[in-house]
Amino acid sequence: DTEVTQTPKHLVMGMTNKKSLKCEQHMGHRAMYWYKQKAKKPPELMFVYSYEKLSINESVPSRFSPECPNSSLLNLHLHALQPEDSALYLCASSQDPTDDRGGRSPLHFGNGTRLTVT
Amino acid sequence: EDQVTQSPEALRLQEGESSSLNCSYTVSGLRGLFWYRQDPGKGPEFLFTLYSAGEEKEKERLKATLTKKESFLHITAPKPEDSATYLCAVQAGNNRKLIWGLGTSLAVNP
Numbered sequence: 001d002t003e004v005t006q007t008p009k010h011l012v013m014g015m016t017n018k019k020s021l022k023c024e025q026h027m028g029h030r031a032m033y034w035y036k037q038k039a040k041k042p043p044e045l046m047f048v049y050s051y052e053k054l055s056i057n058e059s060v061p062s063r064f065s066p067e068c069p070n071s072s073l074l075n076l077h078l079h080a081l082q083p084e085d086s087a088l089y090l091c092a093s094s095q096d097p098t099d100d101r102g103g104r105s106p107l108h109f110g111n112g113t114r115l116t117v118t
Numbered sequence: 119e120d121q122v123t124q125s126p127e128a129l130r131l132q133e134g135e136s137s138s139l140n141c142s143y144t145v146s147g148l149r150g151l152f153w154y155r156q157d158p159g160k161g162p163e164f165l166f167t168l169y170s171a172g173e174e175k176e177k178e179r180l181k182a183t184l185t186k187k188e189s190f191l192h193i194t195a196p197k198p199e200d201s202a203t204y205l206c207a208v209q210a211g212n213n214r215k216l217i218w219g220l221g222t223s224l225a226v227n228p
Contacts, residue, residue: 004161040220040221042205042207042219042220042221043218045215045216056214088159090161090162092161104149104150104209104214105167106152106164106167107152107162107164107216108164109154109162109163109164110161111160112159112160112161114159
């Protein structure tokens with residue numbers, strides 16, 4: 001079982017709905033990430049939180065709004081999505097954005113939320 | 119431009135038939151190379167980190183190696199439960215964004 005928990009596992013929403021994805025980790029990691037993954041493609045970075053502050057926004061449309069209430073929790077608020085936003089949304093965490101070798105410590109992923117926008 | 123290429127795109131093996139997956143990279147200043155395994159409908163599962171040429175890591179039937187241009191994931195005597203997509207990702211220079219390959223889809227037949 002993964003140590004990064006994501007809820008819900010599946011979500012179907014209309015284009016006018018507002019919903020939120022939730023992610024929780026209890027590994028003491030200080031960096032948390034949102035990724036989007038389409039079928040047969042690698043994960044695509046959306047946001048990075050480092051020590052609970054947003055450090056990277058990969059030019060994501062404003063209909064996606066991240067939030068990091070504390071070091072263990074990460075939310076992704078969704079509003080007015082388009083059908084092309086349908087994808088697997090993955091949360092990940094890492095011990096620290098950089099480790100003592102100067103490289104990034106590995107990411108630990110949750111099992112994702114399968115989002116369908118109708 | 120930094121780039122990561124995985125080959126083959128797909129691989130089908132018989133149980134017990136050993137093989138290798140390749141991840142070649144062209145980046146400026148390798149900081150780390152990561153291997154992940156992903157099962158359908160699940161998130162990627164971390165396997166290995168390699169930092170410098172000559173480094174090797176092992177876990178059960180898997181062994182990862184690194185040179186200055188590529189990494190290999192050797193699978194010895196695979197079992198059907200090793201069937202998955204194997205993803206390679208590289209962190210380079212001061213870029214905090216991982217560069218991902220497209221993955222190798224491995225199927226092991228009993």
